[in-house]
Amino acid sequence: MIKILFVCLGNICRSPSGEAVMNALIERNNLRDRIACDSAGTIAYHTGEPADARMQKHAIKRGYNLTSIARQIKLNDFERFNFIIAMDRDNYRNILALDVEGKYKDKVKLMMDFAIEHSDNDVPDPYYGGEQGFEYVLDLLEDACLGLLKHIVKLDLEQK
Ligand code: 4NP
Numbered sequence: 768m769i770k771i772l773f774v775c776l777g778n779i780c781r782s783p784s785g786e787a788v789m790n791a792l793i794e795r796n797n798l799r800d801r802i803a804c805d806s807a808g809t810i811a812y813h814t815g816e817p818a819d820a821r822m823q824k825h826a827i828k829r830g831y832n833l834t835s836i837a838r839q840i841k842l843n844d845f846e847r848f849n850f851i852i853a854m855d856r857d858n859y860r861n862i863l864a865l866d867v868e869g870k871y872k873d874k875v876k877l878m879m880d881f882a883i884e885h886s887d888n889d890v891p892d893p894y895y896g897g898e899q900g901f902e903y904v905l906d907l908l909e910d911a912c913l914g915l916l917k918h919i920v921k922l923d924l925e926q927k
Contacts, residue, residue: 769802769919772844773878774862775854778808778837781890781904782854783818785878787831788908792916802919805848809861811839822893825901829909845871852878852915855889881914882907 773785786806793802808814817823818833826833844851845866851874853859862875879887890907893900 769850769923770848771802771804771850771852771915772840772848773804773806773852773854774809774840774858776808776810776858776892777813777894778806778835778839779813779816779819780822780893782806782808783833783835784822784826784831784904785852785854785908785912786835787826787833788905788912789915791831792912796916806835807838807840807844809840809858813837814839819894822901822904825898825905829905840865845874849874851875854878855892878911879907881918882911883914884910
């Protein structure tokens with residue numbers, strides 16, 4: 768089983784959406800017994816909360832149901848997951864800083880490095896912005912999750 772952890776700041780907007788978009792692709796490609804997803808935040812502030820209501824509203828319009836409950840990333844996540852996907856460069860740096868010995872640095876990746884259509888480096892934080900920001904998060908995630916899925920399938924084929 769390949770395990771992916773999506774990570775943003777609060778774990779209530781971007782990473783729960785990444786998890787849901789990826790799960791939809793996994794379902795559509797009949798890969799549910801091969802790839803599993805989870806999400807976490809680099810801060811604990813929203814721990815125990817469902818996804819942001821605005822994010823949920825925009826996700827539902829595209830058929831994604833955000834079911835995750837916020838939690839903070841923890842040290843054993845580095846062991847448990849094969850890919851730790853940061854939504855932006857700040858979170859990427861903060862995740863790497865938790866891995867003090869640098870043992871797991873090859874598992875930590877930037878979400879937008881997998882995008883096919885978009886050249887943005889970050890999935891921007893939509894929390895303090897307007898409606899358009901939530902739509903743009905979903906646009907970026909649909910692109911980058913497809914790229915990530917293709918990357919994983921290719922790696923898997925190369926190993927066979
Ligand atoms: P997320 O969005 O990192 O995509 O979940 C945010 C959620 C909460 C805060 C910032 C960003 N906050 O400052 O509380």
